[in-house]
Amino acid sequence: MTDMDMSNASEKQTDFSASLKKRYAAERRFRAYGLTAIVIAVSILGILLGTISFQGTPAFFQTYVQVDVYFDEAVIDPSGARNEQTLRTANYQALAKRGLYQLFPEVSERREKRTLGKLLSSGAYRPLSTMVLDNPEIIGTTQSVWLVTSDDIDTFNKGQIDRNTVEADRRVKDNEIAWVDVLDAAGRIDMRFNTAFFATGDSREPELAGIWGAVVGSFLTLIVTLSVSFPLGVSAAVYLEEFAPKNRWTDLIEVNINNLAAVPSIVFGLLGLAVFLSFFGMPRSAPLVGGLVLALMTLPTIIIATRAALKAVPPSIREAALGVGASDLQVVTHHVLPLAMPGILTGTIIGMAQALGETAPLLMIGMVAFIVDVPSGVTDPSTVLPVQIYIWADSPERAFVAKTSAAIMVLLGFLITMNAIAVMLRKRFERRW
Amino acid sequence: MSVAEAIKTETPAEKPEQVSHKITGKDVCVYYGDKQALFDVNLDVREKQVTSLIGPSGCGKSTFLRCINRMNDVIDGCRVEGEIKVDGTDIYRSGLDVVELRARVGMVFQKPNPFPKSIYDNIAYGPRIHGQASDSAELDQIVETSLRRAGLWEEVKDRLDNPGTGLSGGQQQRLCIARAIAVNPEVILMDEPCSALDPIATARIEELIDELREKFTIVIVTHSMQQAARVSQRTAFFHMGVVVEEGATSDIFTKPQDGRTLDYITGRFG
Numbered sequence: 001m002t003d004m005d006m007s008n009a010s011e012k013q014t015d016f017s018a019s020l021k022k023r024y025a026a027e028r029r030f031r032a033y034g035l036t037a038i039v040i041a042v043s044i045l046g047i048l049l050g051t052i053s054f055q056g057t058p059a060f061f062q063t064y065v066q067v068d069v070y071f072d073e074a075v076i077d078p079s080g081a082r083n084e085q086t087l088r089t090a091n092y093q094a095l096a097k098r099g100l101y102q103l104f105p106e107v108s109e110r111r112e113k114r115t116l117g118k119l120l121s122s123g124a125y126r127p128l129s130t131m132v133l134d135n136p137e138i139i140g141t142t143q144s145v146w147l148v149t150s151d152d153i154d155t156f157n158k159g160q161i162d163r164n165t166v167e168a169d170r171r172v173k174d175n176e177i178a179w180v181d182v183l184d185a186a187g188r189i190d191m192r193f194n195t196a197f198f199a200t201g202d203s204r205e206p207e208l209a210g211i212w213g214a215v216v217g218s219f220l221t222l223i224v225t226l227s228v229s230f231p232l233g234v235s236a237a238v239y240l241e242e243f244a245p246k247n248r249w250t251d252l253i254e255v256n257i258n259n260l261a262a263v264p265s266i267v268f269g270l271l272g273l274a275v276f277l278s279f280f281g282m283p284r285s286a287p288l289v290g291g292l293v294l295a296l297m298t299l300p301t302i303i304i305a306t307r308a309a310l311k312a313v314p315p316s317i318r319e320a321a322l323g324v325g326a327s328d329l330q331v332v333t334h335h336v337l338p339l340a341m342p343g344i345l346t347g348t349i350i351g352m353a354q355a356l357g358e359t360a361p362l363l364m365i366g367m368v369a370f371i372v373d374v375p376s377g378v379t380d381p382s383t384v385l386p387v388q389i390y391i392w393a394d395s396p397e398r399a400f401v402a403k404t405s406a407a408i409m410v411l412l413g414f415l416i417t418m419n420a421i422a423v424m425l426r427k428r429f430e431r432r433w
Numbered sequence: 434m435s436v437a438e439a440i441k442t443e444t445p446a447e448k449p450e451q452v453s454h455k456i457t458g459k460d461v462c463v464y465y466g467d468k469q470a471l472f473d474v475n476l477d478v479r480e481k482q483v484t485s486l487i488g489p490s491g492c493g494k495s496t497f498l499r500c501i502n503r504m505n506d507v508i509d510g511c512r513v514e515g516e517i518k519v520d521g522t523d524i525y526r527s528g529l530d531v532v533e534l535r536a537r538v539g540m541v542f543q544k545p546n547p548f549p550k551s552i553y554d555n556i557a558y559g560p561r562i563h564g565q566a567s568d569s570a571e572l573d574q575i576v577e578t579s580l581r582r583a584g585l586w587e588e589v590k591d592r593l594d595n596p597g598t599g600l601s602g603g604q605q606q607r608l609c610i611a612r613a614i615a616v617n618p619e620v621i622l623m624d625e626p627c628s629a630l631d632p633i634a635t636a637r638i639e640e641l642i643d644e645l646r647e648k649f650t651i652v653i654v655t656h657s658m659q660q661a662a663r664v665s666q667r668t669a670f671f672h673m674g675v676v677v678e679e680g681a682t683s684d685i686f687t688k689p690q691d692g693r694t695l696d697y698i699t700g701r702f703g
């Protein structure tokens with residue numbers, strides 16, 4: 001080997017290591033960028049979830065006050081007939097208030113009495129009627145009952161109203177605070193898990209408002225969405241992917257489906273308003289209509305996901321099936337569809353999760369109405385979770401802030417569950433060919 | 434082993450009796466879109482013999498093979514002209530039942546492609562859809578016979594419920610052969626069935642092909658001249674979309690008529 005060769009070779013060597021150093025540096029930088037991005041994303045998510053659960057948790061608890069209620073026959077059932085209708089509609093509110101007044105005999109002035117009565121929620125008496133209906137025997141006796149307090153007292157008891165602020169700036173006045181302190185000292189104030197929140201529908205009173213109506217509404221709506229969009233979407237995708245001739249028309253359809261996926265959801269709401277409500281005269285704010293609108297919106301998602309899943313099935317499987325004499329339909333139903341099913345289901349669940357969180361199109365078809373009753377069918381007026389959040393977020397009462405966050409937590413819980421199922425499906429059925 | 438040796442030792446002498454053609458291809462032209470892949474191919478395949486198609490890559494062997502069971506139908510823009518007859522019926526005439534054709538003309542692919550189902554179901558699938566078994570006992574019998582014929586029975590008889598995709602490459606390919614013969618076809622097309630296999634697995638499949646010749650007409654595409662020489666009685670040499678030469682395997686390898694064939698088998702190109 002000559003000197004010339006040697007120097008050449010070593011020069012190449014140094015060049016090489018220099019570039020290698022550069023490449024490593026680039027790689028480190030790239031990793032650092034990636035890590036930073038992840039840290040930022042995770043902390044934003046953390047802040048979001050943190051604030052929501054911080055704000056929402058109080059809504060899962062409710063302040064109760066213990067009152068000794070005398071079930072006065074003269075008020076409940078003067079005739080003594082024990083007629084169910086009479087028992088149901090009796091003036092229990094008066095009984096509850098009377099019980100409360102007895103705890104503060106010194107309060108006699110009418111205006112002050114009324115303020116005292118406002119410690120109780122306007123719906124606080126409801127358990128009383130249930131009690132009587134369950135057991136009419138208690139009429140004429142005195143029972144110690146825990147009753148829901150009004151939202152202001154609840155907020156105060158949760159420490160969200162500061163007693164040291166000027167009275168005029170406070171929604172809970174000095175005399176009310178004094179009463180609460182007395183009750184508290186007597187062990188008559190308690191914070192309990194708010195089961196009513198998960199069992200009742202909406203209400204004007206925050207302390208009585210529950211999420212159950214919206215949960216059921218969302219459920220019914222999603223059922224309609226799923227049962228319309230899944231069969232339609234999968235059949236459309238199977239036809240387009242497996243059977244349709246490749247020509248200008250199918251190209252056009254494909255482009256349009258992809259465009260449909262990008263259409264703002266409120267447009268689907270307008271369509272629903274025009275077609276389902278105005279033309280077909282379907283009921284307003286019903287899960288049936290909401291489900292149909294959301295089905296239109298989810299359809300492109302499902303079609304696209306299904307086509308992708310069908311495309312991912314290796315052609316060798318199709319050839320194998322064709323090779324033993326399977327017909328086109330048999331190839332699809334016996335081999336391609338089963339293999340694509342996990343992908344299809346994943347796409348469907350993600351589409352459903354999107355539909356579950358959708359608000360705008362539902363506002364268009366009147367699902368924003370204030371509805372107290374829990375819907376019992378797809379044609380009953382109802383609301384859905386995201387719209388419920390919207391309604392509560394729009395309400396002025398302080399206690400609805402917590403309710404809003406609590407409802408968001410419930411909605412997020414559903415979404416996370418659905419996505420977890422999608423991930424599980426994908427993991428479980430991941431194919432190894 | 435050299436090609437000539439392979440022929441001497443393994444190729445049985447051709448019977449001089451009357452020849453019956455299972456498949457006849459006449460002026461077959463195939464187009465992929467605007468691109469023509471086969472030019473007026475005339476090729477006859479004799480019954481119960483192994484015919485190998487050889488030639489450089491891209492010369493149209495697979496294309497011709499896939500014409501015989503109309504597997505090209507599924508390729509967009511693929512067009513076949515001319516006439517291919519199986520047992521005297523034009524398989525491209527309108528109204529022909531492709532499903533039935535494919536049941537009669539089975540295929541084994543280059544890459545083993547078992548269904549992601551159990552070994553049993555892989556074999557049973559064809560007979561099931563064609564209603565070839567009246568009860569499960571008969572189906573069991575078909576599965577066993579097919580696996581035995583494919584030389585796989587001893588290896589898998591205890592684990593018929595395991596997925597077919599869990600077998601080794603060579604076993605998978607034999608499974609695919611078993612799957613093809615389970616529907617009792619008349620012709621089996623094989624497109625480079627051994628290209629993904631090691632020499633031992635290859636030898637097994639070659640043995641198998643030789644045995645299958647008793648019952649089936651076999652057309653095999655191969656890149657290995659030794660393999661063509663070992664397993665086939667007839668050989669067709671394809672080059673750039675035309676059949677350059679077709680004849681008894683021993684003739685093609687020992688006294689080719691065309692210069693291009695000679696160049697190819699002596700390794701000068703391809």
Ligand SMILES: Nc1ncnc2c1ncn2[C@@H]1O[C@H](COP(=O)(O)OP(=O)(O)OP(=O)(O)O)[C@@H](O)[C@H]1O
Pocket residue numbers: 465468470488489490491492493494495496497508
């Ligand atoms: N699906 C297809 N679309 C377009 N052109 C194709 C298609 N399949 C094959 N061809 C073309 O047709 C010609 C013949 O291909 P073919 O697959 O028959 O070759 P081959 O002889 O089997 O080659 P190999 O030995 O590499 O498998 C090639 O030029 C190829 O590019």
Ligand SMILES: [Mg+2]
Pocket residue numbers: 494495496624654
């Ligand atoms: Mg090929």
